[in-house]
Amino acid sequence: MPGFSDLLHQRVLQAGTAVLVGLDPRFDFLPDEIVAAAASSPHQIATAFERFCCEIIDIVAPLVPAVKPQVAFFEQLGPSGMSALHSVMTYARQKNLIVIADGKRGDIGTTAAAYAEGWLAGEDPFAAPFPAHALTVNAYLGADTLEPFVELALRRNAGIYVLVRTSNPGAGAFQDLSDSDRSVFQAVADTVQGLNAKNWPDQAWGGVGAVVGATWPTELRELRARMPNTPLLIPGYGSQGGTAADVAAAFDPEGLGAVVNSSRAINFAFRDPKYANQFAPGDWRSAIEAATRDMISDLKSHSAGPR
């Protein structure tokens, strides 16, 4: 039965790109017309976030296979923000986009199961209240805490992406600690690959992905080899410093096995002089579209993704 990775790869091939557009609304950066329509109550800001993200979805849905809403920016607004997030995720699914919720959740036993139930809708958008195809997960609490997520991912053809090597400058503080054998991030990687080998034995790509930052090209190459059946989610391209050449190593010869995320550089392209100067004042939609197309071209020119 086709799982999350099959669905994702099908859309990647349809779109002809592995670009993943992050949805990171931040009130100070929104287009003026959207800010002007909102006042400053959490509920009104949530409405502005919802409108902005749905407009981004309209722009990118014909171009890319997937979006990644950052849960924190909605959660910051309380219950209104979570309602807005639900609407944005539902809208993205209506537009046939894969939705990867970036929540970095993780807990033990029945609590982990509750997070899985909350987010892992998989194929049926009504199967979970926050209708994601996949969720990012933090495994610090232990390999056993991934089991409830894996179980539900199997049942619903959903996916998770486990944090392995994150893109931030201080990622190594704990992730690089190493016994004679391997580092923490390598141990997490081995757990992830093991879950795929065990639970999706006949699939090229399992339902347990890994988050590996584009900002660590050496580790990225090593981890690609170490986790041959593990789909990667790669943050850190663009504003954080990762290049298309860096991320090319994440893909197999067919150009599958990874999606590359950009959030800020696409969401707020209209604040970047490079794009602001190309379009009429206030035409923020064209700037977002141009930035998305530029990223697609940049990845293609380095064979980072489908040919």
Add this chain to the structure above:
Amino acid sequence: MPGFSDLLHQRVLQAGTAVLVGLDPRFDFLPDEIVAAAASSPHQIATAFERFCCEIIDIVAPLVPAVKPQVAFFEQLGPSGMSALHSVMTYARQKNLIVIADGKRGDIGTTAAAYAEGWLAGEDPFAAPFPAHALTVNAYLGADTLEPFVELALRRNAGIYVLVRTSNPGAGAFQDLSDSDRSVFQAVADTVQGLNAKNWPDQAWGGVGAVVGATWPTELRELRARMPNTPLLIPGYGSQGGTAADVAAAFDPEGLGAVVNSSRAINFAFRDPKYANQFAPGDWRSAIEAATRDMISDLKSHSAGPR
């Protein structure tokens, strides 16, 4: 200026116990009368969770200093659940309880700042949309990712509890990996203690706490010594196997420096034959109160908490 730990300790001394009551609503376990009043839509279940948790708060507010709502059980219900969580947290604050939100959040840079803004209300319940005094935080992403939480905790006299050694059986999978010098959980502990020494230099107890499971008594003793200015949040007492004797080592000679959590054993005491047989059928409130009082006595008899 008194910080989160001062506030918490003041309440611990007032209550005369360091018992922390977890709020872990689970639909299958709720009292029959609350289930009967709900159907099965997420919104109706959320209403049942809210009612149940607010009734627990009524029972425990005169007895204990603090409650710990488990975010996952509310998030599982989607936006309705998050609204219910907001109401439960607000109600707990009206009842003068310290509220520690168990969300195990963690992310990088501005995203971490968004989680902090979402949860760290600190002294002013209107300062954040989810009005917690403190939030549990996962530091896998690196020491740098704690900074935005610390910054807001300082400004609002709020607190965080960083996961150091969790209570689950598989906690050691990644937390115990060790170079020649120290294990991962010791490295996280050193970071936590360092943040307190740096940011709360004149305080006996800093604003950055640590989660250390009662299920690991040897590590608990070692970590208490390693983090002398760090308040501890101790899960794993009771149903997970930690005893009052095990957790006594977490407290200083005054009986301060830690809170000991119990969730299931208190929330669903009416399903435990030990309590069910003591009270009239349907009198779930008395069972919850008796279980809370028993835990308070158990800790007191082992000097685990204020004398």
